[in-house]
Amino acid sequence: MKTLRSKCAWSVVATTTACFALTLSLSAQVETKTTTAKGNASVVTKVERGEVVTVSGSDLVVKMADGTLRNFENVPASAKATVDGKQVGVRDLKPGMKLQRTITTTTTPMTITTVETVKGKVWQITPPLSVILTLEDGKNQQFKIPEDQKFEVDGQMVDAFAVRKGMNITATRITQQPAVDVAQSKSVTGQAAPAEPPAAAAASPQPTPPPANQPVLVAVGGEEAVPAPAAEPTTAPAPASESATGVPTWAIWLLVLVVLAVIAWWFMRRKNPSA
Numbered sequence: 001m002k003t004l005r006s007k008c009a010w011s012v013v014a015t016t017t018a019c020f021a022l023t024l025s026l027s028a029q030v031e032t033k034t035t036t037a038k039g040n041a042s043v044v045t046k047v048e049r050g051e052v053v054t055v056s057g058s059d060l061v062v063k064m065a066d067g068t069l070r071n072f073e074n075v076p077a078s079a080k081a082t083v084d085g086k087q088v089g090v091r092d093l094k095p096g097m098k099l100q101r102t103i104t105t106t107t108t109p110m111t112i113t114t115v116e117t118v119k120g121k122v123w124q125i126t127p128p129l130s131v132i133l134t135l136e137d138g139k140n141q142q143f144k145i146p147e148d149q150k151f152e153v154d155g156q157m158v159d160a161f162a163v164r165k166g167m168n169i170t171a172t173r174i175t176q177q178p179a180v181d182v183a184q185s186k187s188v189t190g191q192a193a194p195a196e197p198p199a200a201a202a203a204s205p206q207p208t209p210p211p212a213n214q215p216v217l218v219a220v221g222g223e224e225a226v227p228a229p230a231a232e233p234t235t236a237p238a239p240a241s242e243s244a245t246g247v248p249t250w251a252i253w254l255l256v257l258v259v260l261a262v263i264a265w266w267f268m269r270r271k272n273p274s275a
Helices: 002-021 023-029 249-271
Strands: 031-038 042-056 059-064 069-072 081-083 086-088 098-126 130-134 140-144 151-153 156-158 168-191
Touching (some): 098 140, 130 168
Parallel strands (some): 081 168
Antiparallel strands (some): 031 098, 042 059, 042 098, 059 069, 081 086, 098 130, 130 140, 151 156, 151 168
């Protein structure tokens, strides 16, 4: 019994050693095929507008539409903007230029399917944990058996417990992994800054005088008499010998002289009462 147990233990150790020694060629004996299935892509477009504030070398400051200032540092020379139909770089931008950046983001969901296939002759199997196969190159290789793994034997699918030593089997493992592909494109367009108004309007050109000895006006047709303007009616002045009341002027002066003579006589009479 002691000898039998020693032989069994040696057999297990020898088998284990052989399995570990043959695991180095695992990746070379498995055929792998990968396919990618794409779903419906979604496209998101974002538009940003702003006005150039300052340009210093490759640094750019833009006032956005919401009033905030954004600093774009170290803009690469390969970055171009289409301004009034012309391609310009960051060093060609001027304060006051209107810029519009359009960012288009395309997101595509994908499913990556990987099919791993291995073929060989069963050298040893320990269901449902592992199997050792003799591969096409004559070398033995150990494989772990995944849960619910099926094997193809003579065109039929069986589990690990139905596999026997010496059978030619094909094992296939299919894995699917979701992924997302994101692609982004950017384009910048703009308009040149409006031209500044002139400081002072240019003086209007003076009309050119006609050449010497040339008539200024040219008469058309015969001469016609120009009618004199109608005289406006005027009120005749009152005669100098009459006042506004119709009394002759000499009568008024005579009356004045009489009044003065009476006043003078009265004064003289007061001074000489005896007279």
